[in-house]
Amino acid sequence: MSRNAKINTLLVVLVAALAVLPLVLGLGDHKKEPFTGADAQAETAITEIDPDYKPWFSPLYEPPSGEIESALFALQAAIGAGVLAYYFGLRRGRRQGELRAQAQQDADGAESGAGVSAAQGD
16 A cells, blocks of 8 residues: 555544544533534523523524534535635646746747857857
8 A cells, every 4th residue: 555545544534533433422512402503502601691691683594404504504614615725726726837837938948048059159
């Protein structure tokens, strides 16, 4: 197995462990409601501190279920990752194009310089 394959396998195992271990070990406070987000946990904490608290705004759109809310959040994350990947890919492609153009100019300059010195020697 090549070095890159070993590294990739190790990374996949680490990611799987990060995903599975909290579920297996029961880490986190998910006894009341599993997989609650930070918003729900913050709301619970605020209600415990001040039971009369009234939010000063309401959401623009309230999804009909938690699954739809999770799907929309995942879609938002995927779109953001796609935009970032496009941006960094575009930057890398432009940089490689500039390096190729510079190398081509250097090669053309070396060829023309060799031709000039050969012509001067005649």
